[in-house]
Amino acid sequence: MDAQTxxxxxxxxxxxxxxxxxxxxxxxxxxxxxxxxxxxVFFQSENGLIGTGPVADPGMALPWxxxxxxxxxxxxxxxxxxxxxxxxxxxxxxxxDLTVLGGLQVDQHGRLANWMVPGxxxxxxGGAMDLVAGAKRxxxxxxxxxxxxxxxxxxxxxxxxxxxxxxLVVTELAVIGFPxxxxxxxxxxxxxxxxxxxxATEGDLVISPELSEPTLPKATSKAAAMTSIGEPL
Amino acid sequence: MDAQTxxxxxxxxxxxxxxxxxxxxxxxxxxxxxxxxxxxVFFQSENGLIGTGPVADPGMALPWxxxxxxxxxxxxxxxxxxxxxxxxxxxxxxxxDLTVLGGLQVDQHGRLANWMVPGxxxxxxGGAMDLVAGAKRxxxxxxxxxxxxxxxxxxxxxxxxxxxxxxLVVTELAVIGFPxxxxxxxxxxxxxxxxxxxxATEGDLVISPELSEPTLPKATSKAAAMTSIGEPL
Amino acid sequence: MKTxxxxxxAAMIPAGATLMVGGFMGVGTPEPLVDELVRQQKGDxxxxxxxxxAPGIGIGKLITAKLLRRVIVSHIGLNPETQxxxxxxxxxxxxxxxxxxxxxxxxxxxxxxxxxxxxxVGTIAAEGKQTVAVDGRxxxxxxxxxxxxxxxxxxxxxxLGNLGYVLTAxxxxxLMAMAAETVVVQAENIVPVxxxxxxxxxxxxxxxxxxxxxx
Amino acid sequence: MKTxxxxxxAAMIPAGATLMVGGFMGVGTPEPLVDELVRQQKGDxxxxxxxxxAPGIGIGKLITAKLLRRVIVSHIGLNPETQxxxxxxxxxxxxxxxxxxxxxxxxxxxxxxxxxxxxxVGTIAAEGKQTVAVDGRxxxxxxxxxxxxxxxxxxxxxxLGNLGYVLTAxxxxxLMAMAAETVVVQAENIVPVxxxxxxxxxxxxxxxxxxxxxx
Numbered sequence: 038m039d040a041q042t043x044x045x046x047x048x049x050x051x052x053x054x055x056x057x058x059x060x061x062x063x064x065x066x067x068x069x070x071x072x073x074x075x076x077x078v079f080f081q082s083e084n085g086l087i088g089t090g091p092v093a094d095p096g097m098a099l100p101w102x103x104x105x106x107x108x109x110x111x112x113x114x115x116x117x118x119x120x121x122x123x124x125x126x127x128x129x130x131x132x133x134d135l136t137v138l139g140g141l142q143v144d145q146h147g148r149l150a151n152w153m154v155p156g157x158x159x160x161x162x163g164g165a166m167d168l169v170a171g172a173k174r175x176x177x178x179x180x181x182x183x184x185x186x187x188x189x190x191x192x193x194x195x196x197x198x199x200x201x202x203x204x205l206v207v208t209e210l211a212v213i214g215f216p217x218x219x220x221x222x223x224x225x226x227x228x229x230x231x232x233x234x235x236x237a238t239e240g241d242l243v244i245s246p247e248l249s250e251p252t253l254p255k256a257t258s259k260a261a262a263m264t265s266i267g268e269p270l
Numbered sequence: 271m272d273a274q275t276x277x278x279x280x281x282x283x284x285x286x287x288x289x290x291x292x293x294x295x296x297x298x299x300x301x302x303x304x305x306x307x308x309x310x311v312f313f314q315s316e317n318g319l320i321g322t323g324p325v326a327d328p329g330m331a332l333p334w335x336x337x338x339x340x341x342x343x344x345x346x347x348x349x350x351x352x353x354x355x356x357x358x359x360x361x362x363x364x365x366x367d368l369t370v371l372g373g374l375q376v377d378q379h380g381r382l383a384n385w386m387v388p389g390x391x392x393x394x395x396g397g398a399m400d401l402v403a404g405a406k407r408x409x410x411x412x413x414x415x416x417x418x419x420x421x422x423x424x425x426x427x428x429x430x431x432x433x434x435x436x437x438l439v440v441t442e443l444a445v446i447g448f449p450x451x452x453x454x455x456x457x458x459x460x461x462x463x464x465x466x467x468x469x470a471t472e473g474d475l476v477i478s479p480e481l482s483e484p485t486l487p488k489a490t491s492k493a494a495a496m497t498s499i500g501e502p503l
Numbered sequence: 504m505k506t507x508x509x510x511x512x513a514a515m516i517p518a519g520a521t522l523m524v525g526g527f528m529g530v531g532t533p534e535p536l537v538d539e540l541v542r543q544q545k546g547d548x549x550x551x552x553x554x555x556x557a558p559g560i561g562i563g564k565l566i567t568a569k570l571l572r573r574v575i576v577s578h579i580g581l582n583p584e585t586q587x588x589x590x591x592x593x594x595x596x597x598x599x600x601x602x603x604x605x606x607x608x609x610x611x612x613x614x615x616x617x618x619x620x621x622x623x624v625g626t627i628a629a630e631g632k633q634t635v636a637v638d639g640r641x642x643x644x645x646x647x648x649x650x651x652x653x654x655x656x657x658x659x660x661x662x663l664g665n666l667g668y669v670l671t672a673x674x675x676x677x678l679m680a681m682a683a684e685t686v687v688v689q690a691e692n693i694v695p696v697x698x699x700x701x702x703x704x705x706x707x708x709x710x711x712x713x714x715x716x717x718x
Numbered sequence: 719m720k721t722x723x724x725x726x727x728a729a730m731i732p733a734g735a736t737l738m739v740g741g742f743m744g745v746g747t748p749e750p751l752v753d754e755l756v757r758q759q760k761g762d763x764x765x766x767x768x769x770x771x772a773p774g775i776g777i778g779k780l781i782t783a784k785l786l787r788r789v790i791v792s793h794i795g796l797n798p799e800t801q802x803x804x805x806x807x808x809x810x811x812x813x814x815x816x817x818x819x820x821x822x823x824x825x826x827x828x829x830x831x832x833x834x835x836x837x838x839v840g841t842i843a844a845e846g847k848q849t850v851a852v853d854g855r856x857x858x859x860x861x862x863x864x865x866x867x868x869x870x871x872x873x874x875x876x877x878l879g880n881l882g883y884v885l886t887a888x889x890x891x892x893l894m895a896m897a898a899e900t901v902v903v904q905a906e907n908i909v910p911v912x913x914x915x916x917x918x919x920x921x922x923x924x925x926x927x928x929x930x931x932x933x
Contacts, residue, residue, distance in 0.1 A: 055504065057709035079709045083816065084742040084886045087707045100745065101873070101887035106796075107743030107771075112885070114697035115663045117704035120920075121742070121768065121889045122613075122824045125817025129614030129837065130681055132710050159804070159813075160795025161769070162843065167817035170837040171614050200840025288719065290924035312924045316601065317527040317671045320922045333530065334658070334672035339581075340528030340556075345670070347912035348878045350919035353705075354527070354553065354674045355609045355828070358602025362622065362829030363896055365925050392589070392598075393580025394554070395628065400602035403622040404829050433625025606830065615821065616834035616850065616857035635831065635850070637861050642831035646852050669917060702884060703918060 040209035043226060044178050046071050047207050048137055051176060052078050056134040057127065059083060059168060062106060064178040065137035081133065083164045085124050088116025105164070128164065129171035136172040138165060140179040140206065142193045145240035147202030147215030149177055150195035162198065169199035181208035181237050189213065189220060191240035210234050219243050273442035276459060277411050279304050280440050281370055284409060285311050289367040290360065292316060292401060295339060297411040298370035314366065316397045318357050321349025338397070361397065362404035369405040371398060373412040373439065375426045378473035380435030380448030382410055383428035395431065402432035414441035414470050422446065422453060424473035443467050452476050504664030507713040512687050513539035515713075516652055519572075521549040523608065523650040523679035528554055528581065529561030531672030533656040533689035536715065537561060541568045551608065551650055553601065553675055554578040555585040569593070575648070577601035600628060603645050605678060610647035612681025617646040653683035657706070660690035661697070664711035665704040673705070680706045687713045719879030719923055721931040727902050728754035730928075731867055734787075736764040738823065738865040738894035743769055743796065744776030746887030748871040748904035751930065752776060756783045766823065766865055768816065768890055769793040770800040784808070790863070792816035815843060818860050820893060825862035827896025832861040868898035872921070875905035876912070879926035880919040888920070895921045902928045 038046075041064050049071035052058065057079045060066050072078050080089045082104050089104060090111035098109035112118075119127075127133055142150040149169055152162040169175050179188055189206065205223075206213045211234045212224035221243040225234055235242055271279075274297050282304030285291065290312045293299050305311050313322045315337050322337060323344035331342035345351075360366055375383040382402055385395040402408050412421055422439065438456075439446045444467045445457035454476040458467055468475055507515070513536060516522065526532030540548075541564050548571050555576055556563040565571050566584050573595040579585040588594035599607070606618045619642035623629050633644040655676050658669035666688060668676055680686050688711055722730070728751060731737065741747030755763075756779050763786050770791055771778040780786050781799050788810040794800040803809035814822070821833045834857035838844050848859040870891050873884035881903060883891055895901050903926055 055709070079707075082886070084745070085889050086701070086886050087709065088701065099885070102885040103743070103745045105742070107745055107775075112701055115661060115665060115708065116701040117665055117707040118701045118885050118888060119704075119707065120883075120892050121816070121820040122893055125820050126609075126613035126681060127707070127710070129817050129835065130612050131614060132681070134709075158795075159801065159811075161791065161793035161813045162815050163769075163793040163795070164816040166815040166841065166843060167837045170835075170839070171817070197841045199837075201836075288924070312922075315671070317530070318674050319671050319916070320924065321916070332670070335670040336528070336530045338527070340530055340560075345916055348876060348880060348923065349916040350880055350922040351670050351673060351916045352919075352922065353668075353677050354601070354605040355678055357674075358605050359824075359828035359896060360922070360925070362602050362620065363827050364829060365896070367924075391580075392586065392596075394576060394578035394598045395600050396554075396578040396580070397601040399600040399626065399628060400622045403620075403624070404602070430626045432622075434621075606828075610834075613821075614836070616836070616852040616855065618833065619825075619831035619859075621829070621831070633850075635848075635859065637831040637859070640831065644834075644850065644852070667917070673917075702882070702888075 040180060041067060043209050044207050047212065048176055048178055049073070051135065052076060057081055057087065057132060059128065059133055059136045059172065061138040063139045065139060068137055081127065083124050083128065085119050085121060086112065086116060088113040125164070125167050128167050131171065131173060133172045135174045135176065136168040137176045137178055138168060140177040140188060142195050143177055143189050143203065143206050144193045145191055145220040146218045147220065148193060148200060149198045149203050150193040151198050153196055155196065165198050169203065170201055175203040177203050177206045179206065179208060181210040187237055187239040189238045189240065210237060221245050222248060224248065273413060274300060276442050277440050280445065281409055281411055282306070284368065285309060290314055290320065290365060292361065292366055292369040292405065294371040296372045298372060301370050314360065316357050316361065318352050318354060319345065319349060321346040358397070358400050361400050364404065364406060366405045368407045368409065369401045370409045370411050371401060373410040373421060375428050376410055376422050376436060376439050377426045378424055378453040379451045380453065381426060381433060382431045382436050383426040384431050386429055388429065398431050402436065403434055408436040410436050410439045412439065412441060414443040420470055420472040422471045422473065443470060454478050455481060457481065504708055504711045505713055506716040509535055509539050509715050509718060512536060512713060512715050513543050513545065516540065516545055518545050519547040520651045521551065523653040523683055524550055524552045524562055525654065525656050525674065525676035525679055526552065526556070526561050527671065527674040529556040529563070531656045531668065531674050531676055532556070532561035533654050534561060536654050536687065536689050537564050540565065540570065544570070546570045547572045549573040551575045551648060553604065555582040557581045558584050573597065575599060577604050605675065607645050607648040608675065608678045608682050611649040612678060615647055617644055619643070620645055648682065650683040651685065653679040653686045655680050655686060655688045657688050657690040659692045659694060659699060660688055660714055661694050661699050663696050664708035664714055665699050666690070666706035666711065667699055667703055668705050677706050680710055685712045686710055687715065689715045693717065719926045720928055722928040724750055724754050724930050724933060727751060727928060727930050728758050728760065731755065731760055733760050734762040735867055736766065736865045738868040738898055739765055739767045739777055740869065740871050740889065740891035740894055741767065741771070741776050742886065742889040744771040744778070746871045746883065746889050746891055747771070747776035748869050749776060751869050751902065751904050752779050755780065755785065759785070761785045762787045764788040766790045766863060768819065770797040772796045773799050788812065790814060792819050820890065822860050822863040823890065823893045823897050826864035827893060830862055832859055835860055863897065865898040866900065868894040868901045870895050870901060870903045872903050872905040874907045874909060874914060875903055875929055876909050876914050878911050879903070879923035879929055880914050881905070881921035881926065882914055882918055883920050892921050895925055900927045901925055902930065904930045908932065
C-alpha cells in the first residue's frame with residue numbers, strides 16, 4: 038500500500054456517522070474513498086456545498102457544480118448549497134466536526150504551518166486558517182518527512198496557520214496526538230518501529246502508554262510505558 | 271381631510287420610483303395608500319418581506335405571510351422573503367431608501383425619541399433604532415402636539431432612538447427639516463400660519479427662505495426670508 | 504439528526520435552560536413545542552427571541568404560564584402580561600434592537616465574537632457597552648449570543664434534517680438553528696431526502712440535532 | 719434597476735475603480751463582463767474577490783491583461799501569473815483568510831463596522847490588527863469592505879432585479895451584491911416578474927442597480 042493510501046485509510050477510521058467533514062486537497066481528498074460501509078458522512082466543499090459527490094460522468098458535468106479547486110463534481114441526494122459566509126459560518130461556528138488538511142510543518146505542541154513558504158510559495162491561506170481555527174477536530178495528513186527532513190519539528194520555521202493546536206497528525210509512519218500540548222506517539226504503522234518514528238521526528242515525542250493497543254488493525258504496538266524521548270518540554 | 275390622511279399624503283410625495291421603503295405602524299402605514307400612479311415602490315416589512323401587498327381577502331390569509339405586527343398580508347408579484355439578519359442588513363447597510371416612523375418627540379436638531387416613556391410604556395425598540403441609524407432617509411410622521419404640548423422640543427425628555435438626526439418631520443401643521451442641524455420650517459399646511467406653527471413648536475425654528483415654494487400643492491407659503499424664531503442655537 | 508417525539512423533545516430541556524425560540528409575533532414559532540413545555544411546566548427558563556408575542560400565542564404562552572425568568576428580546580409591546588411581570592420584578596427583560604439581536608445570534612452561530620453596529624450609539628442602549636472606532640466612525644461592540652437549545656419552526660424538512668422556511672415564518676429560525684448546542688426542529692412537512700433542491704435548503708442538515716416526529 | 723448593454727456596463731466603470739467580482743476559481747464569475755473590461759482595457763483596477771482563478775479564466779483574464787493594481791483575495795495559488803506580477807512588484811496582493819474575507823464583505827453590505835474573528839490570531843495575518851477580547855477570548859477586529867462596483871453573476875434574474883444563484887456559483891455573489899455602490903448583474907436567464915418564488919430570491923431586487931441585457 039502506498040503512503041498516501043495508508044494515511045487516508047487510517048484517517049477514515051476517525052469518521053463517525055452524521056459527521057460534517059471538510060477535506061483539503063491532496064492526501065485528504067482520498068479519505069472520502071474509505072468511508073466505512075453504511076456510514077453517512079456529510080462532506081463539505083468550502084465553495085458552498087454539503088453533499089459533494091464523485092466526479093461527474095463524461096458529458097454530465099455542470100460548470101456551476103464544482104469542488105473548491107473548481108473541478109466539476111456531483112451532488113448527492115440531500116445536498117445543500119449556500120454562500121461563502123454561510124460556508125465559513127459552518128466552519129468557524131463549530132458545526133464542522135472534522136477537517137483533514139495537508140501540512141508542511143507541525144510543531145511539538147501541535148501547531149500547524151501549511152499555507153506558505155516565504156519567498157517561494159505564497160498561494161494564500163484560502164480557507165486553511167478558518168478551518169484550523171474553527172473545526173471541532175483537525176487532522177493533518179502528511180508524509181512524515183520531506184527530503185529526509187522531519188516535518189514534525191521543535192518550532193515551525195514556516196508561518197503558522199493558526200495558534201490552535203491540531204488534534205492528530207497521521208503520516209505513513211505513525212499517528213501522533215497532542216494531549217496536554219505535547220506531541221505524543223499514539224500508534225506506529227505496520228512494520229514501523231518506535232525508534233524509526235523518533236529518528237524521523239524533531240523535538241520531544243512522548244510515547245503513549247496506550248501504544249500497545251493501536252486502533253489500526255495493521256499497526257504494530259512497540260512500547261508499553263509512557264516514555265519521553267528528547268529534551269523535556 | 272383628517273390630520274393623519276393629510277400627513278400621509280404629504281409624505282407620499284417624497285416617494286420615488288424604485289425606492290425601498292419601510293413604514294412604521296400608525297400614520298406611516300397610511301402612506302402606502304397614496305403611492306402616485308405608475309410609480310413602483312418596494313415596501314419592506316422588517317419581519318422579512320419586500321413586496322408587501324394589501325390585507326388578504328377573507329378565507330385567503332396564510333398564517334405565515336404577515337406584516338411586522340403579525341397580521342396576515344399578501345405579497346405582490348416580484349416579492350422576496352429573507353431572514354431577520356438580511357432584513358436588517360438591508361436597513362443598516364444603506365439599502366433602505368426611506369423609512370417613515372411615528373414620533374413621541376423630536377429635538378431642535380432633529381433627534382428622535384419614539385420608543386419608550388420611562389415608567390409608563392416600555393414596548394421595546396423593536397427595529398426603530400436600526401431604522402433611524404441605518405435608513406438613507408428618515409421621515410417622522412406625527413401630530414404636531416400631544417395634549418396641547420409641543421412634540422418638537424428643545425431637548426428630548428424621553429430616551430433617544432438614535433443620535434442620527436431625522437431628515438423630515440411632517441405634521442398636520444407643517445413640514446420641518448433639519449439643514450445644518452437646525453429645525454427649519456419648510457412648508458406650512460393649507461390654512462396654517464407660520465405663527466401657528468411657531469406657537470406649537472418648542473425651541474428654535476428657522477423659517478426657510480424657500481417657504482414660498484411649497485412642494486405640497488395645497489400647502490400655503492407664509493414667509494419669504496430666513497428668520498430664526500426663538501433663541502439662537 | 505435524530506427523530507424525537509414531541510414529549511421527549513420537551514423532556515430533554517431542563518428547567519433553567521436558555522432557549523432560542525424562532526418566530527416573529529408568533530409567526531414561525533414551533534407552537535406544539537411551546538405547548539408541550541407548558542404542559543410539562545418547564546420553569547426558570549431564559550428565552551432569546553424577537554418578541555414575547557401576545558397572550559395565547561407562541562412565547563406568550565410561556566409568559567402567561569410564568570415559566571420564564573428572563574427574556575432577551577427586541578419587543579414586548581403587544582404582550583401586556585410581559586410588562587406586568589417585568590414591573591412586578593418577576594421577569595428580567597433585556598431589550599435589544601432587533602437588527603442587533605439578529606446579528607448577535609448570527610455571530611454566535613457563525614463563530615464570531617461579536618459585531619460592530621452603529622445602532623444604539625448615543626442612546627441608552629449603549630450604556631455599559633464598549634465603543635470601537637473603525638475608520639473614524641463609532642460602533643457599539645455587541646457580543647455574540649448562544650443558547651442551550653434552539654426551538655426551530657420549519658415549513659419543510661427532509662429525513663436528513665435539511666430545512667426550508669416559508670415566507671415571513673423564516674425570520675429568526677435559520678439564525679437560531681446555527682447558534683445553539685442542541686437544535687430541535689418542528690416541521691410542518693417532512694419529506695424524503697432529495698425532495699428539497701440543494702439551492703432551496705435554508706438550513707443544512709448537519710446543524711440539526713432533532714426533528715420532532717409527527718404524532 | 720435598469721437594464722444596460724454589456725458594452726455600456728463596462729464603460730460605466732472608470733479606470734482606477736474598486737471592483738468586487740463574484741466567483742470561486744472562476745465559477746460564478748460574470749465572464750462576459752470580464753471579457754468586456756479586457757476589451758475596453760480598463761486599467762489600474764482594485765479587485766476584491768475570493769481568488770484570481772487561473773490564466774484564461776475569470777479574474778485571471780484581468781491579471782493576464784495587466785489591468786489590476788491591487789487584489790484583495792484569499793488565494794492566488796492556481797494562477798502563476800498573479801505570483802509573477804506580485805514578485806515583480808507590479809501587483810499588490812493582500813491575502814485575507816477566506817472566511818474573514820466573506821464576513822468583511824458581508825459587514826460592508828450589512829452596515830456593520832467590522833467583525834470579530836478568532837481566525838488568524840497568533841499568525842502573521844494578525845499583524846497590525848487590533849485584538850479585542852470578548853468573554854476572555856481574543857478576536858481580531860477585521861474591518862468591513864466595500865467597493866465602487868460589484869460584478870455579480872446570477873443564474874436567474876427577473877425584470878425587477880430579483881436574483882437566484884445556482885449550486886456552487888453562488889459563493890461570494892450575494893454578499894457582494896450588498897456591498898458596493900453600484901451593483902451590475904449578468905444573469906444566465908432573465909425571466910418575467912413572478913417567475914421566481916419569493917422564498918427562492920437570494921438577492922432582493924432593490925439592491926440591484928443594473929441588469930445586463932442579452933446581446
